Structure formats: C-alpha cells, structure tokens
Amino acid sequence: MHVRKLVACAVLLFVFPALSGCWYVAAAGAGAYGGYKAKEAGYSVQNPVTKDGSSKKSEKKESE
Numbered sequence: 001m002h003v004r005k006l007v008a009c010a011v012l013l014f015v016f017p018a019l020s021g022c023w024y025v026a027a028a029g030a031g032a033y034g035g036y037k038a039k040e041a042g043y044s045v046q047n048p049v050t051k052d053g054s055s056k057k058s059e060k061k062e063s064e
Contacts, residue, residue: 042051 016023
C-alpha cells in the first residue's frame with residue numbers, strides 16, 4: 001500500500017508540470033476565438049472597444 005501511494009505521487013509530480021502548459025494554449029485559443037467572433041460582430045480593437053459603425057459616425061461628425 002505504501003509503494004502504491006509513492007508511485008501515485010511520483011506520477012502526479014511528473015504529469016502535472018506537463019499539463020500546466022496546456023492551460024495557456026487553451027486560454028489563448030479561447031481568446032483568439034472570442035476576438036474572431038467580436039470582429040464578425042463589427043467590433044474592433046481600440047480603447048475603448050466600440051463597434052466599427054459608431055466610430056465612423058463620430059469621425060463624420062468631427063469633420064463637419
């Protein structure tokens with residue numbers, strides 16, 4: 001029984017660091033997908049985040 005616990009701890013010790021990098025890849029993928037869907041909906045990356053149509057309207061008002 002003691003050997004079994006030792007082996008389980010050793011496996012966990014070696015597997016956990018290998019899987020920790022996967023979370024970064026999954027989070028990056030989720031962020032990229034969210035950005036892609038936001039771009040489809042008409043949003044662009046700027047500060048503050050607004051729809052493309054509203055920024056074009058404000059540019060027209062400023063030029064008039």
